Amino acid sequence: GENVEQHPSTLSVQEGDSAVIKCTYSDSASNYFPWYKQELGKRPQLIIDIRSNVGEKKDQRIAVTLNKTAKHFSLHITETQPEDSAVYFCAASIAGTASKLTFGTGTRLQVTL
Amino acid sequence: GAVVSQHPSRVICKSGTSVKIECRSLDFQATTMFWYRQFPKQSLMLMATSNEGSKATYEQGVEKDKFLINHASLTLSTLTVTSAHPEDSSFYICSAQQGSNTGELFFGEGSRLTVL
Numbered sequence: 001g002e003n004v005e006q007h008p009s010t011l012s013v014q015e016g017d018s019a020v021i022k023c024t025y026s027d028s029a030s031n032y033f034p035w036y037k038q039e040l041g042k043r044p045q046l047i048i049d050i051r052s053n054v055g056e057k058k059d060q061r062i063a064v065t066l067n068k069t070a071k072h073f074s075l076h077i078t079e080t081q082p083e084d085s086a087v088y089f090c091a092a093s094i095a096g097t098a099s100k101l102t103f104g105t106g107t108r109l110q111v112t113l
Numbered sequence: 114g115a116v117v118s119q120h121p122s123r124v125i126c127k128s129g130t131s132v133k134i135e136c137r138s139l140d141f142q143a144t145t146m147f148w149y150r151q152f153p154k155q156s157l158m159l160m161a162t163s164n165e166g167s168k169a170t171y172e173q174g175v176e177k178d179k180f181l182i183n184h185a186s187l188t189l190s191t192l193t194v195t196s197a198h199p200e201d202s203s204f205y206i207c208s209a210q211q212g213s214n215t216g217e218l219f220f221g222e223g224s225r226l227t228v229l
Contacts, residue, residue, distance in 0.1 A: 034217070043206060043220040044157070089156060100147065101208075101218060103156045 002027040004092050006104030013080050014112055021107045023090035024072040030092040033066060033073050034101070038087045047088075048075070080111045115141050115211040119221030126197055127229055134192045134224045136207030142187035143209035147218070148180075151204040163190040163207075197228040 003026040013019050025033075031052035036044035050057045050064045050073065057064050061080075066073040077084055090104040116139040126132050136146055144165045149157040161182050162170040169182035181193040190209075194201055204225050208218040 041204075041223070041225070043222050046217065046219075049217065100159055100162060101157075102159070105156045106154075 002030060002092055002102040004090060004102050004104040006090050006107060008107060009105065010108045010110070012110045012112060015080060015082060017080055019075075019077045019080055019084070019109055019111075021075045021088055021090070021109075022072060023074070023092075023104045024070075025092040025102075026071065027092070027094075028068075028071065029094050032093050033064070034091050035064060035075050036089045036091065036103075038089060038106075040087075044089060077109075080109075082111050082113065085109055085111045115139075115209070115219045117143075117207065117209050117219045117221040119207055119224050121224055122222055123225045123227075125227045125229065128198055129196055131193055131195045132197055132226060134194075134205055134207075134226075136190045136192070136209070136221050138188045138209045138211075138219075141209075141211045143190075143211070144187060146184060146190040146207055146209045148182065148190075148192050149206045149208065151206060151223075153204075157206060160192075165190075194226065197226070199228045202226055202228045 006023045034049035035047050037047045038044045048059050048062050048064050050066050061078045063076040088107045091101040093101045118137045120135045146163040148160045150160050151157045159172050160175045163182045163184040165184045165187055171177045184190040204223050206223040207221045210218050
């Protein structure tokens with residue numbers, strides 16, 4: 001089955017700096033890669049996703065890149081703000097099937113003032 | 114986006130009792146729902162795939178007789194933790210897929226189970 005690895009496990013940045021979280025996946029059939037933000041005790045919230053037919057997607061301060069050949073994808077957050085502090089999970093699945101998401105292990109992002 | 118609602122949000126029970134958690138898709142029909150378990154400071158681990166009108170598909174290592182899943186309608190799936198023990202204490206989250214091919218999942222609020 002699919003295996004998703006995520007790094008780093010914790011990340012501390014100063015407000016205004018950029019944050020980058022990286023994930024790798026093992027199943028070359030995976031073609032849907034969402035990123036979720038989870039605040040303590042709350043549900044994961046989708047923040048951005050990318051499908052395998054594109055290499056990059058951007059939404060304001062958030063961008064995701066995908067390298068299918070290397071089977072890795074990354075989340076980039078620019079101009080970080082304290083409210084960006086949360087745990088971020090990457091995931092992978094084969095969209096179009098009953099989409100079982102395989103999650104990465106999570107990155108705890110702390111944005112300091 | 115679509116709304117998935119879970120109930121209860123928190124439940125405390127005694128060891129040996131059973132607990133039922135409901136997951137509802139409020140504004141769309143979901144033929145497939147997924148149940149995840151999340152231990153503190155860990156990732157979400159898929160437990161089972163709930164299929165409307167048929168048996169659930171369980172992931173390896175998940176006991177189907179302990180975690181009973183019923184998906185009797187297109188908007189409701191239930192997870193029953195039977196004979197709960199303290200090690201079953203966890204955050205249980207359901208999700209549902211809107212549409213057949215988008216791949217996007219929407220999550221419920223989660224249910225925190227504490228077994229004394």
